[in-house]
Amino acid sequence: xxxxxxxxxxxTPLFASLTPEEMQALAARTSKKRLxxxxxxxxxxxxxxxxxxxxxGKMRIxxxxxxxxxxxxxxxxxxxxxxxxxxxxxxxxxxAASASEDAELLFISRKDFQNFCREHPxxxxxxxxxxxxxxxxxxxxxxxxSFTTVRQRLIALILQLAEAEGTxxxxxxHLELKKSHQDFAAELGTVRxxxxxxxxxxxxxxxxxxxxxxxxxxxxxxLKRELASPE
Amino acid sequence: xxxxxxxxxxxTPLFASLTPEEMQALAARTSKKRLxxxxxxxxxxxxxxxxxxxxxGKMRIxxxxxxxxxxxxxxxxxxxxxxxxxxxxxxxxxxAASASEDAELLFISRKDFQNFCREHPxxxxxxxxxxxxxxxxxxxxxxxxSFTTVRQRLIALILQLAEAEGTxxxxxxHLELKKSHQDFAAELGTVRxxxxxxxxxxxxxxxxxxxxxxxxxxxxxxLKRELASPE
DNA sequence: CCCTGCGAGTGACTTTAGTCACTGCCAGGG
DNA sequence: CCCTGGCAGTGACTAAAGTCACTCGCAGGG
Numbered sequence: 001x002x003x004x005x006x007x008x009x010x011x012t013p014l015f016a017s018l019t020p021e022e023m024q025a026l027a028a029r030t031s032k033k034r035l036x037x038x039x040x041x042x043x044x045x046x047x048x049x050x051x052x053x054x055x056x057g058k059m060r061i062x063x064x065x066x067x068x069x070x071x072x073x074x075x076x077x078x079x080x081x082x083x084x085x086x087x088x089x090x091x092x093x094x095x096a097a098s099a100s101e102d103a104e105l106l107f108i109s110r111k112d113f114q115n116f117c118r119e120h121p122x123x124x125x126x127x128x129x130x131x132x133x134x135x136x137x138x139x140x141x142x143x144x145x146s147f148t149t150v151r152q153r154l155i156a157l158i159l160q161l162a163e164a165e166g167t168x169x170x171x172x173x174h175l176e177l178k179k180s181h182q183d184f185a186a187e188l189g190t191v192r193x194x195x196x197x198x199x200x201x202x203x204x205x206x207x208x209x210x211x212x213x214x215x216x217x218x219x220x221x222x223l224k225r226e227l228a229s230p231e
Numbered sequence: 232x233x234x235x236x237x238x239x240x241x242x243t244p245l246f247a248s249l250t251p252e253e254m255q256a257l258a259a260r261t262s263k264k265r266l267x268x269x270x271x272x273x274x275x276x277x278x279x280x281x282x283x284x285x286x287x288g289k290m291r292i293x294x295x296x297x298x299x300x301x302x303x304x305x306x307x308x309x310x311x312x313x314x315x316x317x318x319x320x321x322x323x324x325x326x327a328a329s330a331s332e333d334a335e336l337l338f339i340s341r342k343d344f345q346n347f348c349r350e351h352p353x354x355x356x357x358x359x360x361x362x363x364x365x366x367x368x369x370x371x372x373x374x375x376x377s378f379t380t381v382r383q384r385l386i387a388l389i390l391q392l393a394e395a396e397g398t399x400x401x402x403x404x405h406l407e408l409k410k411s412h413q414d415f416a417a418e419l420g421t422v423r424x425x426x427x428x429x430x431x432x433x434x435x436x437x438x439x440x441x442x443x444x445x446x447x448x449x450x451x452x453x454l455k456r457e458l459a460s461p462e
Numbered sequence: 463c464c465c466t467g468c469g470a471g472t473g474a475c476t477t478t479a480g481t482c483a484c485t486g487c488c489a490g491g492g
Numbered sequence: 493c494c495c496t497g498g499c500a501g502t503g504a505c506t507a508a509a510g511t512c513a514c515t516c517g518c519a520g521g522g
Contacts, residue, residue, distance in 0.1 A: 121352040147296040
């Protein structure tokens with residue numbers, strides 16, 4: 001499993017450009033962590049211990065409201081890093097992280113990472129690039145929350161999933177949902193019931209076929225039209 | 232006005248730690264720009280020309296929706312920089328920027344700034360810190376949009392303004408609003424009418440005294456209670 | 463095999479948000 | 493002095509969003 005560590009580093013944009021020796025050095029400073037689906041890695045406001053890399057599985061970065069609602073900020077898969085930021089500014093984690101699938105992580109302590117950055121200035125530039133991408137995504141979330149309806153966000157999410165993991169058939173694109181409505185609601189910034197209802201409604205309107213967690217997207221262009229038109 | 236340039240650099244966190252010679256070198260590469268209140272500096276999606284520093288006035292960074300609504304992402308005053316990000320990742324500006332007050336800016340072209348960063352690795356670390364702060368603010372906006380009502384956001388904004396620029400009197404904290412309801416609506420992610428209505432309602436409930444653009448916050452603790460309690 | 467618990471679907475309802483249309487106010491320019 | 497244009501307030505309405513309270517179905521554990 002140890003040589004695996006370097007493979008993970010190589011797949012992570014932050015470190016992909018390191019020489020084998022540098023990787024070796026860095027790999028020696030990582031530790032492993034396993035999480036089961038649903039397990040919490042850290043909570044919002046926890047002091048920042050260091051940086052995490054996703055080796056396998058998926059991590060969910062989210063905010064939790066006083067009333068128990070969740071808002072997902074990001075879902076990070078293999079090759080992604082997260083919590084880079086508090087490592088630098090010394091603040092606490094601004095959001096919580098839990099495993100949305102069983103996951104394996106690599107951990108690098110704050111100190112080690114900071115030292116490493118000082119010795120490898122180009123890594124700092126990579127950090128900026130990664131953080132920049134994250135920032136763009138957050139701006140996207142704000143845009144969606146501020147300008148669009150739950151219905152539109154749901155449609156956008158479905159189209160995205162269909163594109164990414166759907167299989168084309170002659171009656172439409174088949175798609176298997178891997179999460180509960182609850183989870184989708186958290187990603188869309190709403191509640192379970194609205195996901196359920198909007199799915200039903202989209203089905204009633206003929207855009208979709210819903211059967212349990214299996215979806216058939218029947219009218220992609222129609223859905224896209226829904227996104228574009230203001231009503 | 233030219234020596235002024237260095238004063239601005241010194242006030243900007245990104246460059247505050249440079250030596251006088253470095254500042255000199257950098258100052259030589261900046262150009263000035265003046266904007267009148269309301270003037271647009273760049274639009275969303277424009278290709279990124281470089282980095283801007285605020286010398287005086289205020290800049291509003293915002294998103295514009297298809298239907299004409301605005302959502303403010305940040306307001307940057309003297310000493311702030313903005314558009315650092317696209318400088319690095321080469322993408323377009325993710326949002327638009329306009330002057331919310333008459334403003335003077337310093338401009339540094341993408342190339343110059345990149346070269347400068349390469350020669351001064353510690354500046355790159357500063358960039359990370361600045362971007363980190365920005366990211367935290369965006370997460371805050373998402374949290375507000377997702378979890379709170381317009382009413383609560385308005386209350387939070389008023390309390391913030393009262394704290395920052397209000398004057399204490401025995402009938403409450405006096406506060407002069409410097410922007411239109413329209414502008415506040417854009418900051419809160421809603422529409423003019425709701426700002427107007429919610430202000431009236433807060434007055435009716437005895438929390439505020441509204442008279443044109445003059446506000447008297449009469450019950451700070453009551454308002455804070457409104458923020459905490461879910462209803 | 464029953465019980466339990468989670469996830470899903472839905473009806474009925476309340477509350478917020480947003481839209482439209484109009485009125486009124488005031489400041490500045492012609 | 494009138495006209496115009498930007499800003500503010502509000503009534504009346506529609507439409508989203510969210511809440512509450514159930515019911516149903518199914519999978520797993522005891």
